[in-house]
Amino acid sequence: MEKIRISSLAKELGVKSNLLIEKCHEKGLSHIHHHANTITPEQAEMIRQVLRPVVKVTTPKEESKPVAGIPVKPVVEQKKEEKVENVEKTAPQPVHTAKVVQPARVVKMQKNVPPQQQIVKVTPVKTFWKKRPQPQHQPQYKRREYGGENVETKKVAVKEKETKIVMELPITVKDLSAKLGIRANEIITKLLLGHNIRATINQILSEDIVKLLGIEFGVEIAIRKSEAAEDHSYLVEKLPEKAEDVIHRAPIVTFLGHVDHGKTSLLDCIRRTNVAAGEVGGITQHIGAYKVEMNGKPIVFLDTPGHEAFTAMRARGANITDIVVLVVAADDGVMPQTEEALNHAKAANVPIVVALNKIDKPGINPLRVKQQLASLDLAPEEWGGKTQFVETSAISKRGIDTLLERLLLEAEILELKANPKNPARGVVLEAHLSEGRGVVANVLIQDGTLRQGDVILCGKTFGRARLITTDRGKEIKAAGPSTPVSVSDFSEVPEAGDKFYVVSDIQKARDVAEERVVKVRETSLAKHQHVTLDSLYSKIAEGKVKEIKVILKADYKGSVEVLKKALEELTTAEIKVKILHCGVGGITESDVLLADASDAIVIGFYVTTEDRARIQAEDKGVDIRLYKIIYDATNEIKAAMEGMLEPESKEVVLGQVEIRHVYNISKFGNVAGCYVKSGKITRNASVRLIRNMIIIYDGKLESLKIVKDDAREVRAGFECGLKIANYDDIKVGDIVEAYEIQKIARTMAI
Numbered sequence: 244m245e246k247i248r249i250s251s252l253a254k255e256l257g258v259k260s261n262l263l264i265e266k267c268h269e270k271g272l273s274h275i276h277h278h279a280n281t282i283t284p285e286q287a288e289m290i291r292q293v294l295r296p297v298v299k300v301t302t303p304k305e306e307s308k309p310v311a312g313i314p315v316k317p318v319v320e321q322k323k324e325e326k327v328e329n330v331e332k333t334a335p336q337p338v339h340t341a342k343v344v345q346p347a348r349v350v351k352m353q354k355n356v357p358p359q360q361q362i363v364k365v366t367p368v369k370t371f372w373k374k375r376p377q378p379q380h381q382p383q384y385k386r387r388e389y390g391g392e393n394v395e396t397k398k399v400a401v402k403e404k405e406t407k408i409v410m411e412l413p414i415t416v417k418d419l420s421a422k423l424g425i426r427a428n429e430i431i432t433k434l435l436l437g438h439n440i441r442a443t444i445n446q447i448l449s450e451d452i453v454k455l456l457g458i459e460f461g462v463e464i465a466i467r468k469s470e471a472a473e474d475h476s477y478l479v480e481k482l483p484e485k486a487e488d489v490i491h492r493a494p495i496v497t498f499l500g501h502v503d504h505g506k507t508s509l510l511d512c513i514r515r516t517n518v519a520a521g522e523v524g525g526i527t528q529h530i531g532a533y534k535v536e537m538n539g540k541p542i543v544f545l546d547t548p549g550h551e552a553f554t555a556m557r558a559r560g561a562n563i564t565d566i567v568v569l570v571v572a573a574d575d576g577v578m579p580q581t582e583e584a585l586n587h588a589k590a591a592n593v594p595i596v597v598a599l600n601k602i603d604k605p606g607i608n609p610l611r612v613k614q615q616l617a618s619l620d621l622a623p624e625e626w627g628g629k630t631q632f633v634e635t636s637a638i639s640k641r642g643i644d645t646l647l648e649r650l651l652l653e654a655e656i657l658e659l660k661a662n663p664k665n666p667a668r669g670v671v672l673e674a675h676l677s678e679g680r681g682v683v684a685n686v687l688i689q690d691g692t693l694r695q696g697d698v699i700l701c702g703k704t705f706g707r708a709r710l711i712t713t714d715r716g717k718e719i720k721a722a723g724p725s726t727p728v729s730v731s732d733f734s735e736v737p738e739a740g741d742k743f744y745v746v747s748d749i750q751k752a753r754d755v756a757e758e759r760v761v762k763v764r765e766t767s768l769a770k771h772q773h774v775t776l777d778s779l780y781s782k783i784a785e786g787k788v789k790e791i792k793v794i795l796k797a798d799y800k801g802s803v804e805v806l807k808k809a810l811e812e813l814t815t816a817e818i819k820v821k822i823l824h825c826g827v828g829g830i831t832e833s834d835v836l837l838a839d840a841s842d843a844i845v846i847g848f849y850v851t852t853e854d855r856a857r858i859q860a861e862d863k864g865v866d867i868r869l870y871k872i873i874y875d876a877t878n879e880i881k882a883a884m885e886g887m888l889e890p891e892s893k894e895v896v897l898g899q900v901e902i903r904h905v906y907n908i909s910k911f912g913n914v915a916g917c918y919v920k921s922g923k924i925t926r927n928a929s930v931r932l933i934r935n936m937i938i939i940y941d942g943k944l945e946s947l948k949i950v951k952d953d954a955r956e957v958r959a960g961f962e963c964g965l966k967i968a969n970y971d972d973i974k975v976g977d978i979v980e981a982y983e984i985q986k987i988a989r990t991m992a993i
Contacts, residue, residue, distance in 0.1 A: 494654035500570030508637035532727035661724035665691035792843035898922020
């Protein structure tokens with residue numbers, strides 16, 4: 244439900260925003276204080292009923308009744324010399340010259356005949372058109388009746404200033420100036436004085452600042468995302484949504500875990516024993532996903548190279564995974580990559596099912612593994628937690644069916660649904676250039692049905708789905724929701740994680756793809772800026788950050804624990820330090836990907852950064868900090884957090900002034916002749932008027948003079964003259980106390 248801004252409602256009703264805010268308060272909407280606040284459509288309708296004038300339509304005193312089924316217009320007795328008037332007393336309506344309603348000449352009622360038997364003759368009034376001499380650029384026509392006066396002439400509508408405009412990111416000061424019709428210097432001044440932002444004419448402005456400037460200039464600015472970030476729903480053919488068309492779709496599951504803990508073995512075991520027969524299954528690993536069935540219900544498994552690809556897709560906005568299976572070997576337990584995979588799954592905010600693999604090996608201790616996972620906030624259901632644990636073995640096939648049943652249970656809780664009648668949309672899993680087929684993309688359909696010949700828009704590429712195949716090379720005509728397929732004939736090789744849509748027109752798809760290529764460079768200038776320790780204060784001031792997310796890497800496990808504890812102790816009521824992931828070893832590409840997807844800061848202690856990770860961090864704008872002393876790390880984050888704390892306000896009394904004379908000047912009011920008893924009084928200071936130890940007035944000075952000259956300050960022992968702004972009730976003996984409010988930076992105590 245889209246809310247309505249107060250300023251927009253005020254323009255609609257033709258009243259000032261202040262009056263509208265008062266009416267909102269009368270109706271109990273006490274949270275409305277500014278013309279930029281919003282209210283619901285129901286509340287807006289309530290306010291319209293209050294402010295909209297009651298329209299009264301005058302009706303004739305006598306009305307004629309229909310005779311023999313013929314509707315008769317109201318008859319009013321008139322004298323011959325009276326004029327015929329047909330003026331509506333409702334709201335004014337525009338007069339169209341093409342359709343002119345001719346008034347009817349009305350006859351008198353017949354005498355001695357009941358009204359029900361009156362026969363009324365209606366004859367049209369003869370009219371003629373006479374063109375009035377008007378300028379060529381403003382033609383007007385005037386109608387005259389026989390024996391009558393001139394009827395109201397047509398009014399030419401005046402074009403009003405636009406109150407709502409649409410702009411597309413990135414937006415510079417120059418673009419905003421051209422769109423609003425306001426000089427760029429005026430916008431730059433408004434940014435400096437009103438928002439403390441130093442900008443140039445080619446500076447790219449953030450979305451929030453653009454909207455605020457629009458409000459200040461009285462124009463509502465709607466931001467349309469750049470083509471690279473849009474879902475292009477406007478290109479997709481709209482179909483009526485029916486409840487009976489929506490069906491339950493198969494869950495999409497990803498396996499994550501430590502190396503050699505049996506992820507691939509479990510996937511192969513599931514595929515060999517439960518692969519769906521016929522055309523619905525058989526998608527091999529090179530396609531990146533395959534579908535199996537359990538009790539007639541399908542499940543889609545993603546076969547990714549690891550959590551790096553999993554996080555890379557999430558960083559591109561492709562949250563395609565519904566459930567994560569965390570594979571943990573019962574003999575090894577929780578390992579470094581197990582924790583890393585768990586943190587990736589938590590950051591993606593998806594349900595987690597734990598598979599305790601290799602359960603048939605001798606000498607294992609499942610209880611120890613459960614305790615390790617419980618310490619990582621994965622408590623089993625039998626311990627009162629929310630995580631499902633399944634004991635599995637890829638060799639003996641133990642627990643495979645139970646795992647699939649648990650996954651279907653999680654899918655029922657999630658209530659995953661899709662509409663197969665919609666145009667298809669989904670995500671590219673991987674793509675490559677095939678020698679015989681051209682560009683081939685392995686895609687996963689999330690909603691709708693992909694049919695052979697459909698036009699596809701995918702990132703910076705487009706094409707037709709000329710060939711849809713399974714892993715066996717068998718061609719299929721259509722593929723429904725939650726189905727992984729291989730599609731050929733794209734203009735370029737798309738990137739993994741790119742979203743694709745089926746559109747109705749290939750020319751539109753080509754135009755958008757070409758426009759995306761052009762805008763990649765422009766969009767990179769206004770791309771998302773990650774949080775850094777240097778930009779932390781500005782991010783908090785904008786309300787974008789409520790917690791600092793940190794990824795820790797150190798040389799030893801003990802160092803990790805000490806640094807983690809020291810950083811977590813910096814958490815305050817206003818801002819929280821959240822350790823997203825911690826581990827032993829150097830900073831890798833995986834750490835940078837997780838920081839990019841989760842907007843985190845990477846901190847390394849006595850470790851280095853891989854070359855590829857460093858290049859990737861520079862490209863994505865991820866902040867990496869390396870330290871050799873723990874206190875250096877804590878002090879830097881502490882200093883950044885202290886800069887975010889709201890400063891304390893402290894009142895400081897500057898001095899006291901005694902009023903000894905009061906002069907009344909007709910043009911200026913009462914002026915006080917004073918003597919500074921202590922301290923000083925400054926021109927810009929706040930003052931309070933004290934009489935008999937009671938504060939009478941609190942305000943500002945209008946002027947401060949020594950004899951006839953303006954003074955910036957007057958110290959103790961000197962005389963001066965002053966005028967209190969907007970206040971004249973001063974008397975001899977009153978004390979004027981000067982004071983100021985000082986902002987004192989707050990510090991954090993560890």
